[in-house]
Amino acid sequence: MPNAPLTTRALLLDMDGTLVNSDAVVERVWRGWAAAKGMDADHVLKVAHGRQGHSTMAALLPDRPTEVNLAENRELLAQETADLDGVVAIPGAAAFLAALAAATVPHALVTSADTALATARMGAAGLPLPAARITAECVSASKPDPEGFLKGAAELGYEPADCVAFEDSGAGIAAALAAGMRVVGVGPRAGAHGPTVAVPDLARIRVTASTDGTGGTVRLDFGD
Template identity: 70%
Template sequence: MPVLPARALLLDMDGTLVNSDAVVERIWRRWADRHGLDGDEVMRVVHGRQGYASMAVLLPDRPMEQNYADNARMLAEETADLDGVVPVPGAAEFLASLRAQDVPYALVTSADVALSTARMAAAGLPMPDVRITAESVGASKPDPEGFLKGAAELGIAAADCVVFEDSGAGIAAGHAAGMRVVGVGPRAAAHGPDVVVRDLREIRVEAVRDGAGDDTRGGVRIHVGRD
């Protein structure tokens, strides 16, 4: 199995820890219908980005003020619609392992505080102590700002962080931040992550306490693949 050394993990939420595809499909396809856009084309763009950034790609001539207003309405819709939100297989065990071993990690999501809190709760997953949400950044993925802020909050150099992501925008953001990326799920493989897993059951994180890592920074080995 491949083994990635690291000192911290930066975790996307949607598609990585939480499977929210059902509600994302419902809400974005309704939006596509309202604007006369092809739903399949819209779905190829929206994963990983903040809503206003997706709208800017899909409606390039529309004023950004309208995108921000539309984004606020859609965030409220998404927060209220939790039907079908479930954990990605292995997510609960993965997060429990990080906590039990005192591994530094952070959530880095394009969702805002309300949406990320609602979806993590609906999936039955604990919210990480350190989280970078839409309110924390001035630029959406694929800009690396979110991941760089996550590393800074943890006090870990970017090169010592490993990103877990499912989307093209998120994978690009991780690489732009100078980080290695584990691609999670079926969307990830097409976007060039360093390694790919089907879900989080194929990840085992081992804290290093024998001098091979930095004990004060939580050195870890990330084992990728099924035992």
């Protein structure tokens, strides 16, 4: 059955797995970390997707001091920022962002990456950075906490219920749902986590801005 259209006022966009495919880098870095700790890499990666690195470490090693996790997270962020091999755009991402810009749809990036990593990956994928963005430096709690999405909605000037989030991970989808938003789940990981709509990528999404005087709504159609 095809996905029903969604009507909204603003969009909040995750980056990794949603706009940018960075799985190759994430796997290299976190498999290396897991090996150094003697941990199962597949289990580590299941926890890592969508979270800030220190949050992943806290979940996996709950007895470790926070300052140790923060220090190791800085090291991993530096590795990830320098390693752009295999970073590419998700199919349809460039056209989707172009359509949002052309229709002047309010939208913001809400990512667990810091500014340096977000800038590097979006650039490597050939995608423009949205003018509004909530990065790791902007929040006190990582996804699945809803803080980032709530701040993104506030940055754009909309209530959470007037926003649709685009996410790929369990942690990200949980964060957006907890913020009171509808969620478009993108990619192979998303469907298992209860998004409002699930799509394989961004290739067949059609963006139509309202012209009927209803206050700047946008309709999202998801194709077949």
